Amino acid sequence: MLMPSFPPLAQLETEREFGARHIGPGPEDEAAMLGAVGAASRAALIEAIVPAAIRRGAMDLPAPVGEAAALAELKALARKNRVLKSFIGQGYHGTQTPGVILRNILENPAWYTAYTPYQAEISQGRLEALLNFQTMVVDLTGLPVANASMLDEATAAAEAMTLALRVGRSKATAFFVADDVLPQTLAVIRTRAEPLGLQVVVGPAEAAGEVLAGTPCFGALFQYPGAEGAVRDLRGPIAAVKAQGGQAIVAADLLALTLLVPPGELGADVAVGNTQRFGMPMGNGGPHAAYLACREAHQRSMPGRLVGMSVDAHGKPALRLALQTREQHIRREKATSNICTAQVLPAVVASMYAVYHGAAGLRRIAERVSSYAAALAEGIEQLGWTLAHDTAFDTLTVQTGAQTEALLAHAVELGMNLRRVDAARLGVSLDETTTRADLDALWTVFARGASRPDFDVFEKGVAPRIPAALQRRSAYLTHPVFEQHHSETAMLRYLRKLSDKDLALDRTMIPLGSCTMKLNATSEMIPITWPEFAQIHPYAPAEQRAGYAELDAQIRSWLSEITGYAGISLQPNAGSQGEYAGLLAIRGWQRARGEGHRDICLIPASAHGTNPASAQMVGMKVVVVACDAQGNVDLADLRAKVEQHSAKLAAIMITYPSTHGVFEEGVKDLCALVHQHGGRVYVDGANMNALVGLAAPGAFGGDVSHLNLHKTFCIPHGGGGPGVGPVCVAEDLVPFLPKGADEAVHGEEVGAVSAAPLGNAAVLPITWMYIRMMGGEGLTRATETAILSANYIAARLKDAFPVLYTGGADLAGGGVAHECILDLRAIKDATGVTAEDVAKRLIDYGFHAPTLSFPVAGTLMVEPTESEPKAELDRFIEAMLAIRREIAMVEAGAWGRDDNPLKHAPHTAEVIGADTWPHAYPRSAAAWPLDSLRGGSKYWSPVGRVDNVHGDRNLFCTCAPVESYAA
Ligand SMILES: *Cc1c(COP(=O)(O)O)cnc(C)c1O
Numbered sequence: 001m002l003m004p005s006f007p008p009l010a011q012l013e014t015e016r017e018f019g020a021r022h023i024g025p026g027p028e029d030e031a032a033m034l035g036a037v038g039a040a041s042r043a044a045l046i047e048a049i050v051p052a053a054i055r056r057g058a059m060d061l062p063a064p065v066g067e068a069a070a071l072a073e074l075k076a077l078a079r080k081n082r083v084l085k086s087f088i089g090q091g092y093h094g095t096q097t098p099g100v101i102l103r104n105i106l107e108n109p110a111w112y113t114a115y116t117p118y119q120a121e122i123s124q125g126r127l128e129a130l131l132n133f134q135t136m137v138v139d140l141t142g143l144p145v146a147n148a149s150m151l152d153e154a155t156a157a158a159e160a161m162t163l164a165l166r167v168g169r170s171k172a173t174a175f176f177v178a179d180d181v182l183p184q185t186l187a188v189i190r191t192r193a194e195p196l197g198l199q200v201v202v203g204p205a206e207a208a209g210e211v212l213a214g215t216p217c218f219g220a221l222f223q224y225p226g227a228e229g230a231v232r233d234l235r236g237p238i239a240a241v242k243a244q245g246g247q248a249i250v251a252a253d254l255l256a257l258t259l260l261v262p263p264g265e266l267g268a269d270v271a272v273g274n275t276q277r278f279g280m281p282m283g284n285g286g287p288h289a290a291y292l293a294c295r296e297a298h299q300r301s302m303p304g305r306l307v308g309m310s311v312d313a314h315g316k317p318a319l320r321l322a323l324q325t326r327e328q329h330i331r332r333e334k335a336t337s338n339i340c341t342a343q344v345l346p347a348v349v350a351s352m353y354a355v356y357h358g359a360a361g362l363r364r365i366a367e368r369v370s371s372y373a374a375a376l377a378e379g380i381e382q383l384g385w386t387l388a389h390d391t392a393f394d395t396l397t398v399q400t401g402a403q404t405e406a407l408l409a410h411a412v413e414l415g416m417n418l419r420r421v422d423a424a425r426l427g428v429s430l431d432e433t434t435t436r437a438d439l440d441a442l443w444t445v446f447a448r449g450a451s452r453p454d455f456d457v458f459e460k461g462v463a464p465r466i467p468a469a470l471q472r473r474s475a476y477l478t479h480p481v482f483e484q485h486h487s488e489t490a491m492l493r494y495l496r497k498l499s500d501k502d503l504a505l506d507r508t509m510i511p512l513g514s515c516t517m518k519l520n521a522t523s524e525m526i527p528i529t530w531p532e533f534a535q536i537h538p539y540a541p542a543e544q545r546a547g548y549a550e551l552d553a554q555i556r557s558w559l560s561e562i563t564g565y566a567g568i569s570l571q572p573n574a575g576s577q578g579e580y581a582g583l584l585a586i587r588g589w590q591r592a593r594g595e596g597h598r599d600i601c602l603i604p605a606s607a608h609g610t611n612p613a614s615a616q617m618v619g620m621k622v623v624v625v626a627c628d629a630q631g632n633v634d635l636a637d638l639r640a641k642v643e644q645h646s647a648k649l650a651a652i653m654i655t656y657p658s659t660h661g662v663f664e665e666g667v668k669d670l671c672a673l674v675h676q677h678g679g680r681v682y683v684d685g686a687n688m689n690a691l692v693g694l695a696a697p698g699a700f701g702g703d704v705s706h707l708n709l710h711k712t713f714c715i716p717h718g719g720g721g722p723g724v725g726p727v728c729v730a731e732d733l734v735p736f737l738p739k740g741a742d743e744a745v746h747g748e749e750v751g752a753v754s755a756a757p758l759g760n761a762a763v764l765p766i767t768w769m770y771i772r773m774m775g776g777e778g779l780t781r782a783t784e785t786a787i788l789s790a791n792y793i794a795a796r797l798k799d800a801f802p803v804l805y806t807g808g809a810d811l812a813g814g815g816v817a818h819e820c821i822l823d824l825r826a827i828k829d830a831t832g833v834t835a836e837d838v839a840k841r842l843i844d845y846g847f848h849a850p851t852l853s854f855p856v857a858g859t860l861m862v863e864p865t866e867s868e869p870k871a872e873l874d875r876f877i878e879a880m881l882a883i884r885r886e887i888a889m890v891e892a893g894a895w896g897r898d899d900n901p902l903k904h905a906p907h908t909a910e911v912i913g914a915d916t917w918p919h920a921y922p923r924s925a926a927a928w929p930l931d932s933l934r935g936g937s938k939y940w941s942p943v944g945r946v947d948n949v950h951g952d953r954n955l956f957c958t959c960a961p962v963e964s965y966a967a
Pocket residue numbers: 339340341514515574575576577608610611655659684686687708723725
């Protein structure tokens with residue numbers, strides 16, 4: 001007997017649809033969830049929740065393909081990039097990512113799917129890695145405090161400029177920039193300075209004293225070594241700046257600092273720079289972690305995230321983010337910067353590169369690079385060329401005169417890119433990957449047909465071109481962490497030990513409202529380390545970057561279809577930077593129309609902290625608009641405020657659906673009202689996961705939006721970055737999108753907002769793969785499922801925890817968007833149990849907490865995303881219901897207000913296994929409140945609840961002395 005027939009071949013030939021892998025709930029789950037919510041179908045649910053007035057038609061995107069086909073298509077595109085050996089330098093260098101770091105950090109979901117370490121207890125691993133990063137930067141720069149991390153060197157320099165403005169005693173509004181600062185750094189500084197009314201004065205580093213005597217400056221920026229390779233003694237210029245009451249900032253190369261007297265010892269107040277060459281591929285410009293280090297006196301004014309030591313509830317050392325009251329999420333327009341998502345994953349890579357090589361290893365690499373540079377210099381001089389400088393670390397500038405273009409072209413023929421400094425000079429930068437064969441090839445270029453120099457520097461050695469007065473004597477990286485992991489076995493285990501301390505998406509859902517912690521599919525991640533994407537210099541000739549250009553164009557056209565906007569730039573490195581670029585576009589447009597006096601930015605009370613912080617950076621004044629009891633923008637208050645500020649209204653920044661998790665019915669009216677008064681509407685696109693395929697902000701009244709590709713479009717959160725924050729604008733604002741640092745800026749056009757023209761280019765393949773594999777229908781189904789999942793959670797939890805703000809639809813949970821806010825304020829009043837206690841107790845149940853106290857204090861905001869299977873949603877719901885029963889025990893007086901498993905959460909294994917147990921509740925209730933937690937895979941928090949206040953009072957932000965680790 002033959003078997004009954006198989007399905008038709010045409011059906012079997014296609015791969016399993018990727019959408020069904022990305023979206024967690026299957027058809028049966030969906031039916032059950034719809035039943036719980038009380039909706040007849042997914043379509044009926046969406047109709048009840050999303051206002052009809054803003055609904056859009058189907059998206060016109062390419063039909064989806066499966067994982068293998070998408071990878072093949074992207075590979076063909078990637079091959080349009082040409083990988084040449086880069087000697088361009090200019091802040092981007094070849095580097096060897098150690099295999100153990102590549103596979104176990106960059107390609108490891110335990111690291112790349114983690115969230116920003118706000119919940120310190122489940123983040124001790126990445127916090128330790130970041131503390132190592134800070135220690136590395138502190139040691140190498142010779143300054144006592146460093147953050148983790150900045151977005152790129154150019155924005156770090158711009159942040160240092162505004163830091164200098166904040167802390168300085170000087171009343172001056174001019175800022176000195178040395179003329180050998182990296183060109184992209186100067187471009188970004190110019191962009192930043194202009195809206196703040198600051199003047200940028202450029203001159204030779206040596207002339208800083210004379211310039212400042214004529215034009216008082218609040219600060220000055222120097223490059224060390226200079227962009228053209230000179231290793232200058234900056235003590236004089238730094239002293240001149242400080243003598244005038246200004247702050248001295250040095251942008252320094254960390255590899256060079258293993259050999260050079262560090263900025264701190266030269267007298268600098270602030271040091272900034274990039275850590276790219278510590279193991280992160282060039283990636284066409286990013287992502288890489290930049291750094292900022294400063295004097296202790298400035299630490300409370302410094303931008304960015306800072307990791308510090310504190311203690312846990314048991315008095316043991318524990319790490320957490322320090323001095324958060326500086327940051328935008330608390331300080332809003334008075335924050336020290338608008339940075340939210342930073343570059344954590346690249347910072348972890350850089351720190352581990354230093355851990356793996358140690359001080360001696362890094363020094364050896366630097367000595368080799370520097371020796372090769374000296375040898376190359378000698379040979380080039382023998383060939384009859386003149387060098388621009390007689391000092392060098394890794395970079396030479398050759399006076400090539402009329403030969404410049406011919407030499408450049410010859411180098412390309414031999415597979416090498418040199419830097420075209422200007423029409424008469426070429427730059428050559430060496431790095432860790434440089435070989436003798438490379439030197440030979442370079443000599444061949446400069447020999448122009450003659451024979452290469454006839455000496456053998458390799459055997460007899462060569463004198464470095466570093467001035468004796470600048471040779472570093474001080475020690476660095478002396479902490480044991482930089483000495484104990486030099487074997488691959490030790491390194492592998494150290495990385496595993498750290499990642500085991502943390503909760504990431506590879507172990508549990510991370511239901512963080514506003515953050516959209518969805519699947520980061522492996523197929524999406526694979527292309528980012530392909531050499532055709534990874535080994536590209538951002539300022540390589542355009543024809544070598546044709547693949548990136550196509551990637552950029554395709555993603556922009558797809559996002560344009562998705563958002564309804566006419567023009568998009570992928571340059572901003574995070575949502576905050578997209579906000580900044582978007583507001584600059586509005587400002588540029590208004591100035592071009594002679595309406596430069598418009599400077600009022602309306603922002604609802606519920607806005608994310610980056611919104612007011614970004615408005616402040618473009619010189620706008622923030623006016624807060626109230627929200628009503630339903631969580632909507634209070635239209636009466638809005639009307640009053642637009643009337644009052646009509647003549648000076650620049651913009652409103654709204655979030656849609658709102659950060660309260662509701663689709664405001666009146667959004668079109670709101671946009672129209674602002675337009676009537678001459679303002680433009682900024683729609684914060686962080687909640688785009690509730691809109692894709694259902695509504696387009698560019699179509700319902702928005703003029704500008706940023707997207708967060710690391711939220712809606714699958715770039716992993718990386719433990720706090722990298723991100724990509726595309727800025728999307730309406731037709732008339734297109735001329736005001738940011739230019740690349742290598743492009744000219746005219747009139748009111750907007751210059752560079754990132755160091756690299758395509759920002760964090762190397763992670764863009766992730767978003768490309770997602771959209772390519774999902775197609776229009778798949779993306780729409782993802783949005784609908786995200787909304788269904790949030791409504792399912794709201795419906796199942798609403799009797800235990802009231803859901804704040806609903807659309808009031810005729811549904812079991814009242815109808816929320818893609819996230820819901822659980823209100824714990826009444827519980828706190830009745831029992832003393834806080835939202836934070838619940839967040840920490842969830843750790844004992846194996847979960848990462850939802851967003852705590854944003855946008856409303858005393859609440860938890862839950863965003864499940866479409867990727868979580870129903871079984872995981874149910875596990876979360878069971879945990880929350882069990883916690884509610886625990887709260888009931890406190891309410892009933894069975895457990896004391898101060899002695900219950902909520903107040904003492906999270907419970908460490910050490911506490912559970914201790915010989916004494918001081919609590920009124922049993923150990924089993926603390927550790928295994930649900931039977932499903934038994935059986936061996938339970939997550940144990942490595943520390944008890946972390947004391948934030950203690951850490952801020954006793955600030956300690958580098959690796960502690962060994963004794964305190966032993967404690
Ligand atoms: C995440 C977020 C931002 C900021 O984006 P980053 O990429 O973290 O800089 C802005 N607004 C809202 C509503 C957000 O959720």
